[in-house]
Amino acid sequence: MILTFNILVAVSLGYVAMLFAVAFAADRRARAGRGGWLRSPLIYTLSLSIYCTAWTFYGAVGYAARSGLEYLTIYLGPSLVVIGWWWLLRKLVRIARVQRITSIADLVSSRFGKSPWIGAVVTLIAVAGVTPYIALQLQSISLTFAAFIEGMDGGMDVDFVALWTAIGLALFTTLFGTRNLDPSERHHGIVMAVAVEAVVKLFALLGVGVFVVWGLGGGIAGTLARIDASPIPMWQGEGGRWVGLTALSAAAFLTLPRMFHVLVVENDDDRHLAVASWAFPLYVLLMSLFVVPIAVVGLERLPEGSNPDLFVLALPISEGHGGLALLAFLGGFSSATSMVIVATIALATMVSNHIVAPLWLSVRGPDEVARDLRGTILLARRVSVAAVLALGYVYFQYTGSGVALSSIGLIAFAGVAQILPAMLGGITWRGATAKGAGAGLLLGAAVWAWTLFLPSFGTAIIPQPVLDQGPWGLAWLRPRALFGIEGLDPLLHAVLWSLLLNAAAFGLVSILTFPNPLERLQGAQFVNVFDQTGPARTWSRSGAEVEDLLVLAQRVVGHETALDLFQAEAEEQGKSGHLPDATPGFLQRLERELAGSVGAAAAHALVGQFVQGPGLSVGDLMAVADEAAQILEYSARLEAKSxxxxxxxxxxxxxxxxxxxxxxxxxxxxxxxxxxxxxxxxxxxxxxxxxxxxxxxxxxxxxxxxxxxxxxxxxxxxxxxxxxxxxxxxGQVTLERQEGTLAEVIDRSLLSAGALKGDLAVLRDPAAEALPVVTDLDRLAQVFINLVSNARKYCDADRPELRIAVQRRGPQVIVDFVDNGSGIPAPEREVIFESFARLSGRRAGTVAPSGAGLGLAICREIMSLLGGSITYLPGQGGAAFRVTFPQGVAAAAAE
Amino acid sequence: MARPRRPLFLRPASYRQRRLRDAARLLPVLGIALFLVPLLWTPSDESGGVSNSGALLFVFGVWTGLIVAAHVLSRILRLDAGEDRDEPP
Incomplete structure (x- = not known):
């Protein structure tokens, strides 16, 4: 098989098209509610494999060829973390579920009193840390293209490959990652695509490995003999790096935004962790199993001076196995793309929730905010996706491709590891304060940038004299020898000092400062997440108008979700309709629900704008105190009873x-x-x-x-x-079972109600209305006629408008009739469905009511006969009625 | 009529569960200890150093052992993962 550049591009495009198809199909299945198996432990484990990026796929072999066994530290750290899931991961997942955490920045900010500052700092660190990592993926794709081109004539310039890859990935991520604001922040399509890529890259690497061991190395015994004879010593006596890198990779596994996303945010069952605890280590073991044989055989067979980062690809090419080389190429391609996709989603979520949303909230008044928050956040996410990828591309251009893949990856690891002290301290130590976390994060990030990140650009940012003598001649500030301690490995030096100073500042400032009440409350909830008898309250009393809250919620989480939430709450409180009382418990739940879309800090601020009075009372703080735990439990039980x-x-x-x-x-x-x-x-x-x-x-x-x-x-x-x-x-009525479409019934009703010739504008949705229904259509039409003629008679807007919205939810059909008039005042909503309930004293100046006031009463009776209901829908801007009925007629009602 | 006998200490099943959780907690500690063994090796390129294949087989061997142990523990622990509360310290 002869590979040409065109074949390579065609295969890549075909592969990407397949990914689009997989993601699209998974999204559709999940939306149709048939996505049970999409949420299996197997898919969860496979999605964790985005830990193995192009760095693993290509870079591990290069790493092994340079430093022997040391490449394994990158996999041993995460393996140990996952095997020890009972210690930490279980708690993280539980906290994230209870608190509706959307990202690692959200976790830390939420723990420290929903502080927007902490969230922004964590986000900035993550962006700075992950940018090199994304550059690494672009670099590996462009390197592999270059490796293929080398053997072809023409000697094309492949710089544009990285650019087009970045653009294509931005498109994919925007399409599937930011399509909607899901309150749970889960993306079935993306997870499925990542799982498929996990299988592809494992298969590809194992394929090359099997070829190398049995095809070139002479079986297991032969390969082991070659390894013994090879010039690379496996153990080079670098004990410090062995321990340090294992710890660093374990830390990065927890704090990399993309890992946090798949590990914690996309997790929806604790039990998946139990499976991942052995399946993920198995996956990375298989990924690293053939690395040393490939490195050894590559050094033996490939010409002197070949780049060991590309052995996985170069070996099949030089041995003339075009198909295998193509497979290896696809494996590397999927490693790079899946990482970039998830990393950009995670970063975009953080940027929009922790930087854009707080800024937006601070410059707008509460009324303006609610109007278009949802649109703003979605837009912010899309822009962030593009911006993150653009940053990665710029970094790639800047550093050039001279740096070994593994060293770029480690810079990123050390950067995000700065979040670890605040995160671990936050979930295990009640005394940790926001000021402490902020101090630790800032100091750690500064040390990392000074000692590792900025020097990675060569002498472009930090000039040589500063590297040698320190800034302003301060020798103890030399980037490679802080405090004059020389002779350390540069990476270990940076990791050691940054984490040490970070943790020290975090601990010291936490001890010296006082947390505010909200921090203490959140601290107790995070640290004791397994002992919670019920969520503690952060809103003690409220002057919130429930209808305002409903309007706010609709704009953030979407129309139907908000209505469902309010209705469920009202039912819980024993009330009918859509408007529950604004109890502290309800406000708390609402805030969490909003947090799922915009992050904890923004949600807290949003709800705060509608709720007056102090957020916390002394009684609530009592709940924080450990000593009161027993009394608390008892009183909680009493409280539940009462x-x-x-x-x-x-x-x-x-x-x-x-x-x-x-x-x-x-x-x-x-x-x-x-x-x-x-x-x-x-x-x-x-x-x-x-x-x-x-x-x-x-x-x-x-x-x-x-x-x-x-x-x-x-x-x-x-x-x-x-x-x-x-x-x-x-109930002595015989219903006629008729079949027809909803559109016909609505057409008929509009005609009979005379809505077609009047000045009432009717807005309809023909696509949704083409819905076959089996019920008593004449009776249904009677209800619709009533609602339409009511709107005609009573809608008092200058340009009266009636919107008819149809949707299906399970077996139920829901038809909303919403006009743009002044609506029905709350106290009268209770009685409009009673006989002779013409509303008194309202809408003076409009046509005097001419009916007998029996219309809605009849409607209600009809709907209950049809097995459905008719209710008044609050918070829609005008009078709104919701008619619900089963799509197929209820057997009991039809006798 | 004999009164039904109460178990002497605790129900054996839940006692066993808790000890298995202890085992799950200890497994990574064991892993860390075993992965520290390479620190004691003499580098491969010096005389009397650990052989390349020996070093490789040791690390992968320990790794496989941990995976098998984690698999066995997770199968048993998964059954009661639905139970929310930790035992009190």
Whole structure:
């Protein structure tokens, strides 16, 4: 097989297209609710394999060819962390689930009192640390293209490959990673694509390994003999690096934003960790198994001076195995792409939640904020994706491709490891404070930048004299020999000093400062996450208008999710409808729900804008105290009991109120009905007596007879309605089972209600309406007609508008009728579905109501017969009614 | 009529579970200890140093052993991972 540049590009593009297809299919399955197996422990473990990047795929062989066994430290550290999941990972995953954590910056900021500053600092460190890492992936892709090109004629320039790869990855990530603001911040499509890439790269590396051991090395025994005879000593006596790098890789495994994302954020079951505890070490063991044989055989067979970073690719090429070389190329390509995709998503989430959102909140007033927060955050995420990739590309251009792959990776590791003290301290030590964490993070990051990151650019940023003599001649500040201690390996030197100073500052400042109440509360929740009897409260009392909160929530988490959340809460409190009481517990839950979309700090600020009064009371702080734990548990149980009684009482009270009201309405109904019947009767009587008089002109007689007829009609209609209502209430109604589409029913209703010729503009969604339904269509149309004509009659906007929205949720069909008028005031929403409930005193100046006030009462009866319901939907900007019914008719209702 | 006998100490099943959790906690400690052994080796390129294949086989051998042990423990521990609370310290 002869490889040309075009074949290479075609294969890469084909592979990327396949990834798009996989991600798309997985997203669709998950949305259709059939994604159970997408969430299996196997997929979870495979997604963890993004730890193995192009660095592993190509760089490990180069590393082994230079330093022997040392390359294994990069895998041993994470293996030990995962094997010890019972210590740490379990707690991290639990905390993240309870607190709705979206990223590592969110975790640290949330722990330290939802401080926006800490979140921003962690985000900046992560961006600085991961940028070289992304550059590394671009570099490896461009190197492999160059390796292929070397043997071909023409000697093309392959610089553009890295640029196009970066652009393609930005596209993929924006498409699947930032499509929506998922409250749980989970991406099925991406995880699935990453899992597929994990299989590809493992298969490719094992393929090359098997070829090298059995094809070139002469079997296991032969290969071991070659390893013994090879010039690279496996153990070079570098004990410090062996221990230091193992620890560093263990730290980076926990703090790399992309690892935190797949390990913690995308995890949805503790038990997956149990499987990953052995399956992930097995995966990395297989990935590193053939590294030494490939290095040894490569050194033997390839010409002197070949780049050992490319042995995986160069060996099959030089032996003339084009297919295997292509496989190896794809393996490296998937290692690089999967890492970049997840890393950019994780970083983009952090940048938008911890830098853009807080800035946005601080420059806007609360009213403006809610209006377009969702759009802003999505936009911020997309821009961040592009910006992160652009940064990586710039770094790649700057450092050139002269640096060994492994040393770039280690710079990144040391950078993100600066987050470790704050993170570990935060979840194990209640005394850690935000000021301490901030001091540690800043000092650690500064030392890392000075001793490792900036010198990595060569002498471009730090000139040679400063490297040799220190800045301003201060010798103890030399980047390679802080405090005058020389002779250390530069990497170990940087890691040692940065982490040491970081941890020391963190501990010392924490001891000397006091945490604010919110920090103490969060600290207790994080450290004792397994002992929580219930979430502690951060909102003690509230003047929050629930409807404002609903509007806010709709704008952040989306329309339906917010309505569902409020309805579930209202049910919990024993109330009907969509508006629960703004209890502290509810505010807490709401804040967590918002945190899933915009991060803890921003969510806290958002809810804070609507809630007056201090966030914490003394009583809440009592909950923090350890000594009170026992009393607390007992009182919590009592509280739960009394809360339940309160709920029951409230439900009873509501029922009682309704009964009293109904009794009163019964009386009112009788007097109302006599009144309604007497009015037409009176005019009929008086006009018929006029008709009996002599001397009427025929024209007059016709006019009076007309009035008599019209009044009789009105009476008949009223009696019809009454009859209809009583029949419906008795349930002695036969429903006709008809099939049709919702669009037909709505068409018919609009026609009958005369909405087509009036000035009412009707906004519809033809695609959603093409929904086949089996129910009593005539009765359904009756309900719709009523709602449409109500909107016609009562909508008081200058340009009246009626929006009809249709959606399907499981077996239920939901149709919303929303107009843009002034809506129905809250106190009257309770009674509109009762008989004769024409609202008094509202909408003066509009057409006087002409119905008998039975319309909505009839609607309600019909809907309950059809097995559905009709409710008033608050917080939509106008009068809004939601009609819900089963798509197939309920068997019981159809007799 | 004899009263049903109460177990002498604790229910054996939950006692066993807790000791297995201890084992899961100790496994990485054992791993760290074993991976520190290379520090005692003489470098491969000096006389009397550890052989290349010997060093390789040792590290991969320990690694495989840890994976097998983690597999066995996780199978047993997974059954009760649903139980939320840790034992009190």
């Amino acid at each position: 809360a339940e009684q309160e709920r029951t009482a409230r439900a009873l009270r509501e029922a009682n109120d309704k009964l009293t009201q109904l009794a009163r309405q019964k009386d009112a109904f009788l007097s109302r009905i006599s009144h309604e019947l007497r009015t037409p009767m009176t005019s009929i009587r008086s006009f018929s007596s006029i008709l009996q008089e002599e001397g009427l002109t025929p024209a007059e007689a016709r006019r009076f007879a007309g009035i008599v007829e019209a009044e009789a009609h009105r009476m008949t209609r009223l009696l019809d309605d009454l009859l209809d209502l009583s029949v419906l209430r008795d």
